[in-house]
Amino acid sequence: MKVSWNLCRMRTALLVCLLLLTSLLVECNKPNPLLFDGPTAYARVEDQCDLGFRPTGSEAGWATGDYIITQLEEQGWTTETEEFSYRDTPVRNIVGRIGEGPVIMLGAHYDTRLSADEEDPSVPVMGANDGASGVAVLLELARTLNKDELQNEVWLAFFDAEDNGQLNGWDWCIGSSYMAKHLKITPEAVVVVDMIGDADQQLYLEHNSDTTLQTHLWEIAATLGYTDTFVPQYRWTMYDDHVPFARRGIVAVDIIDFDYPYWHTTQDTRDKVSAESLERVGRVLEVWLEGRGELSEQEVK
Numbered sequence: 001m002k003v004s005w006n007l008c009r010m011r012t013a014l015l016v017c018l019l020l021l022t023s024l025l026v027e028c029n030k031p032n033p034l035l036f037d038g039p040t041a042y043a044r045v046e047d048q049c050d051l052g053f054r055p056t057g058s059e060a061g062w063a064t065g066d067y068i069i070t071q072l073e074e075q076g077w078t079t080e081t082e083e084f085s086y087r088d089t090p091v092r093n094i095v096g097r098i099g100e101g102p103v104i105m106l107g108a109h110y111d112t113r114l115s116a117d118e119e120d121p122s123v124p125v126m127g128a129n130d131g132a133s134g135v136a137v138l139l140e141l142a143r144t145l146n147k148d149e150l151q152n153e154v155w156l157a158f159f160d161a162e163d164n165g166q167l168n169g170w171d172w173c174i175g176s177s178y179m180a181k182h183l184k185i186t187p188e189a190v191v192v193v194d195m196i197g198d199a200d201q202q203l204y205l206e207h208n209s210d211t212t213l214q215t216h217l218w219e220i221a222a223t224l225g226y227t228d229t230f231v232p233q234y235r236w237t238m239y240d241d242h243v244p245f246a247r248r249g250i251v252a253v254d255i256i257d258f259d260y261p262y263w264h265t266t267q268d269t270r271d272k273v274s275a276e277s278l279e280r281v282g283r284v285l286e287v288w289l290e291g292r293g294e295l296s297e298q299e300v301k
Contacts, residue, residue, distance in 0.1 A: 034144055034146050035144060035283075035286075036140055036141065036144050036279055036282035036283050036285075036286045037140065037144070037279065038274075038275035038276055038277075038278050038279030038282070039275045040140055040143070041136045041137055041139070041140040041275065041278040041279065041282060042136065042273065042274075042275035042278060044071075044132075044135065044136035044139045044140065045128055045132045045133060045136045045197065045270055045273050045278070046270055047067065048064055048067070048110075048127075048128075048131070048132040048135060048136070049126055049128050049132060049269070049270045051063050051064055051067070053112055053124040053125070053126060053127075054110065054111060054112045054127065054131065055111055055112055055113065055114040055124060055163075055164065056086075056089055056090075056091055056111045056114075056160050056161040056164060056174075057089040057090055057091070061110075061111055061112075061160070062090075062092070064110050064111075064135075065081075065092050065094055065110065065158070065160070068094050068110060068135065068139065068158050069081075069094060071139050071142065072094075072096035072139070072142055072156065075142045075143050076098065076147075077096035077097060077098050077142055077156070078096065078097045078098065079094065079095065079096050079097075080094075080095055080097075081093065081094050081095075082094075082095070082178065082179060082182070084178055086161055086170075086174050087168075087169065087170065089161075091160045091161045091174060091175055091178070092160050093157065093158065093159055093160055093175045093176075093178065093179050094110075094157070094158040094160075095155050095156065095157050095158070095179075096142060096155065096156040097153060097154070097155050097156075098145075098147060098150070098153070098154055099147060099150040099152060099153045099154050100152075100153055101150075101151060101152045101153050102152050102153070102187075102188040103152060103153045103154075103155055103185055103186075103187040103188060104152045104153070104154055104155070104187060104188055104189050104190075104191075104289065105154075105155040105156075105157050105187040105189070105190045105191070105245075106138055106141065106154070106155070106156050106157065106190075106191050106192075106193065106285065106289075107134075107138075107156075107157040107158070107159055107176065107190060107191070107192045107193075107241050107242070108131075108134025108135050108137065108138050108157075108158060108159070108192065108193050108194065108241075109131055109134065109135075109158070109159040109160070109161075109162030109163060109173075109175065109176070109194065109241055110131055110132075110135045110158045110159070110160065111127075111131060111159075111160050111161055111162055111163050111164070111175075112124065112125050112126065112127030112130070112131045112132075112163060113125040113127065113130070113163040113164060113167075113264055114164050114167055114168075115167055116264060116265050116266050117264040117265065118265055118266060123266055125163075125264060125265065125266065125268055126266070126268055126269050126270075127163070127268055128197070128268055128269050128270040128271075128272060128273050129195050129196075129197045129198055129260060129262065129268050129272055129273050130163065130194070130195050130260075130263060130264070130268055131162075131163065132197075132270075132273070133193075133195065133196050133197030133198075133273055133277075133278060134192075134193040134194050134195070134196060135158060136197070136278055137193050137196065137278055137281050137282045137285070138156045138158065138193070139156075140278070140282055141156065141282060141285060141286060141289075142156060144282075144286060145286065145289060145290065146290055149290040149291065150289060150290060150291075151289075151290075151291045152188065152289070154289060155187065157176075157179065159173070159175035159176045159179065159241050160174070160175040161173075161174035161175045162174065162175060162176065162241055172239060173239065173240065173241050173243065173244060175241075176192075176241035176242075176244050176245070177244040179244075180244035180245045180247070180248055180250075181244070183248070186248070186250060187245070187250055188250075188251065189210075189213055189250070189251040189252070189253070190242055190245040190246075190250055190251070190252040190253070191213070191217070191242075191252070191253045191254075191255065191285065192240055192241045192242040192252070192253070192254050192255065192256075193255045193256075193281055193285075194240055194241065194254065194255070194256045195256050195257050195258065195260055195263070196255055196256065196257055196277065196278070196281045197272075197273035197274060197277050197278050198257045198259075198260050198272065198273070198274070198277060199272060199273065199274035199276075199277060200259075201229040201257055201274070201277040201280065202229065202231060202257055202259045203221075203229055203230045203231060203255060203256070203257050203281075204231050204233055204234065204235035204236060204258075204259075205218065205231075205232060205233060205234045205235070206234070206235075206236045206237065206238050206253075206254045206256060207234060207236065207237040207238075208237055208238060208239070208240075208242065208243055208246060208252075208254065209242065209246075209252065209253040209254050210246070210251040210252055210253055212251075213251050213253050214253045215232075216288070217230075217253065217255070217284060217285075217288060218230050218232050220284050220287050220288055221280070221284045223287075224280070224283055224284060224287070226280050226284070229277070229280055230280075230284070235258075236256065236258050238254050238256055238258065240254045240256060241254075242254040255281060257277075
């Protein structure tokens with residue numbers, strides 16, 4: 001009996017050790033709660049694509065909005081919606097808020113284009129990059145931003161009705177234009193992320209963006225080692241969701257990769273999006289919002 005009891009104790013001790021080891025391995029594989037994680041952001045792209053095509057006013061588009069609200073509230077963000085109609089179509093902007101101080105807004109559109117710019121105009125666009133990538137970056141920031149390090153009140157704005165311009169009499173950037181017009185509090189700055197998930201990422205400076213803030217963001221990217229993808233050269237002049245705010249005199253920047261051959265085509269699918277691309281943009285915004293002058297070894301690559 002004594003031998004059996006000792007054997008039992010040894011087996012119990014071994015089981016406890018195995019459980020502890022398993023727990024440690026699980027913890028090691030979890031993303032750092034305070035560091036932007038590309039694979040976690042990519043999962044948010046997949047979540048949106050799993051809902052299907054998501055044009056403004058569609059069932060899937062509304063479900064995407066509900067998904068965004070749920071994700072924000074699970075991370076402790078206060079949410080509100082801004083609902084209106086455009087050409088008899090329901091439109092819903094979503095804003096998550098956290099922190100105190102002067103307001104900084106990050107924005108992305110979550111709708112997808114109703115019709116691809118291809119032979120068959122009846123085919124919609126999945127919008128894995130043009131739509132889902134920007135949303136994914138904002139949702140991952142909602143998880144990882146260190147609330148104690150924030151210098152500002154941060155708004156994460158998700159714009160509807162951006163992407164149906166020149167279809168059926170629609171204009172571009174309907175949601176952001178409405179929000180800019182009806183602001184009750186004026187943000188100190190607005191940064192829009194759009195089409196930033198391309199695996200072949202090339203983020204050039206954009207002419208309608210504020211020069212000073214744009215330069216600062218690209219300098220942060222350089223410090224992080226992203227000089228191959230954040231290219232400090234001007235290439236594009238974009239009418240994007242940042243323009244309605246810039247027209248109100250608000251400092252506004254568009255981070256966009258317009259060198260994307262699948263733009264407004266049926267090939268804008270999840271396989272074109274890279275977790276590494278999402279992570280680079282997210283890390284830059286994370287460092288900027290947290291106001292950190294020094295970066296950890298883990299961040300500098």
